[in-house]
Amino acid sequence: MDKFPILSLPAVPLRQVLGGLCPIDLFELLQCSSRTKEILKSFEKANKTFKVGVDFQRNWVEIKGVCKFYVKEEDNNMNKDKENKKRTFCDREVPISTDEAKATNTYWPAGEKLEGTMNVGQNFVKTLGVGQLDQILISAENPAAECLSWLENCNVRLENFNLVGAEPSHADKLATTIFSDDFLSKVSVNFTSLLEPSEGWRPINFSGDMPVNMFKIHLHHSQWFTGKQLMAMNCSSIILHHSALKNEDIKKYLEAWKSGAYPKFMYLSVHVNEANKLNFDSIVNGLTDDKPTVADNTTSVEFKREDGDSIEICLGNGGKHFTAFIN
Amino acid sequence: MSCEEPTTSPTPENNITVVSSDGKEFLLDLKLTEQSETLARLISNFEYDRTDVKKDPVPLGNITSAQMQKIIEWLQHHRYYPKWEQNDIHYSTSFTFETWVEEYLNIPNNEMFELLNAANYLNIPRLFSTICRIMASRITGKSAEQIRTVLNIKTDVKNDVYTGIPIQEDSSSSEDGMSEISLSPSPPPI
Numbered sequence: 001m002d003k004f005p006i007l008s009l010p011a012v013p014l015r016q017v018l019g020g021l022c023p024i025d026l027f028e029l030l031q032c033s034s035r036t037k038e039i040l041k042s043f044e045k046a047n048k049t050f051k052v053g054v055d056f057q058r059n060w061v062e063i064k065g066v067c068k069f070y071v072k073e074e075d076n077n078m079n080k081d082k083e084n085k086k087r088t089f090c091d092r093e094v095p096i097s098t099d100e101a102k103a104t105n106t107y108w109p110a111g112e113k114l115e116g117t118m119n120v121g122q123n124f125v126k127t128l129g130v131g132q133l134d135q136i137l138i139s140a141e142n143p144a145a146e147c148l149s150w151l152e153n154c155n156v157r158l159e160n161f162n163l164v165g166a167e168p169s170h171a172d173k174l175a176t177t178i179f180s181d182d183f184l185s186k187v188s189v190n191f192t193s194l195l196e197p198s199e200g201w202r203p204i205n206f207s208g209d210m211p212v213n214m215f216k217i218h219l220h221h222s223q224w225f226t227g228k229q230l231m232a233m234n235c236s237s238i239i240l241h242h243s244a245l246k247n248e249d250i251k252k253y254l255e256a257w258k259s260g261a262y263p264k265f266m267y268l269s270v271h272v273n274e275a276n277k278l279n280f281d282s283i284v285n286g287l288t289d290d291k292p293t294v295a296d297n298t299t300s301v302e303f304k305r306e307d308g309d310s311i312e313i314c315l316g317n318g319g320k321h322f323t324a325f326i327n
Numbered sequence: 328m329s330c331e332e333p334t335t336s337p338t339p340e341n342n343i344t345v346v347s348s349d350g351k352e353f354l355l356d357l358k359l360t361e362q363s364e365t366l367a368r369l370i371s372n373f374e375y376d377r378t379d380v381k382k383d384p385v386p387l388g389n390i391t392s393a394q395m396q397k398i399i400e401w402l403q404h405h406r407y408y409p410k411w412e413q414n415d416i417h418y419s420t421s422f423t424f425e426t427w428v429e430e431y432l433n434i435p436n437n438e439m440f441e442l443l444n445a446a447n448y449l450n451i452p453r454l455f456s457t458i459c460r461i462m463a464s465r466i467t468g469k470s471a472e473q474i475r476t477v478l479n480i481k482t483d484v485k486n487d488v489y490t491g492i493p494i495q496e497d498s499s500s501s502e503d504g505m506s507e508i509s510l511s512p513s514p515p516p517i
Contacts, residue, residue, distance in 0.1 A: 029474055087472070
């Protein structure tokens, strides 16, 4: 066979050849060997293209903008579609089929969808050499602890973390894992949790001493969330439901913002729990002398800090919903 | 595209001599050299387009006589073509070429590789781009396993960092430390 040592081409012609490939071609070429990965990674296009998302709820792994790998269980109906193709994910070779453009079905033995999703996800983390997952989504039906253990083994950071829920009996243990300085430091963009820990649960490893740097944190059950932990949030957007935060907690955060802290801050929304109620005057006292306005049962006022940024704070729903946003 | 190709004979006033790496001299019409940005720049810098300037032979140490012969064939065919405009080829997966080009590039892969390097060295954009597109067309639409087969990527075994289970890793390396990849000898339909 005539040799064409394509990877031995000088950079300019190699880049030109790669430029004629679409992302899915580059994605496949990158996985051919460690050598192709090493060389292609030096090209900007290959570096920028591949982001991996893992959805345990719907059992798929997505290479963003390139293709999606669905994890399905083997059944009698899929034999016609398999085209006898197979593909190896980590150590497991499984049948695959392609049923639409950019989508590949992978077939796993009954009861192994979770393992299949983990294998497919880990395969691409390794072969593409990504150090950060674009997204991970865990549902209440998934054994979240196993998913998080898998995530830790992959040794990757996260852009977007979504925990839809968990078995009530596992909720506290899971909460201890994800509401920790270590785990929170791994998420860079969005952290969304619908997890509902028990009433008396409190985080052990989330001290509030380390700043939490991410774009948005959204907690649907935050009765455990303290003022000290709020002060650690260096986020653009903070959304808390079932919160037990007090007037002085929110006031302290706003005072810090007014004195120049939290440069990324854009939005704070606090829905307090049944036993809690916020007081507008207690929150704004000392922050501004402007007279608040009342409209539609919502009290609001706007004030500025030294750099000119203006914030509008509102309290409505009978003291149950507080918002602050930068104009 | 069809182009009229009037015959012209190089004269001392309108040609230069290039010397291939194996010492063979080629008389090149200055009109042909316009397609090579490397030669065009050299001619401009040494003012070889002037009749009163002595023209020394130009050594092309990276080009063999066989490659030079092939390149001259390309230059002569495209002598009266308009200047090449580079299009954005990103995400294009299907390319078409005129019959003459298909026949011209119906050559063994090793010659194709050498010709691409020569086109890169002499900076002949139309030839360079054409070969790169053909190479891309041989990869596009294939899975990693198919590309491994088609390109003959050799692998060895290394333990997976997560599971400890053996995985396939590329071990092939040629003398220059790069992977040796072979393409199937017959080009796909274009």
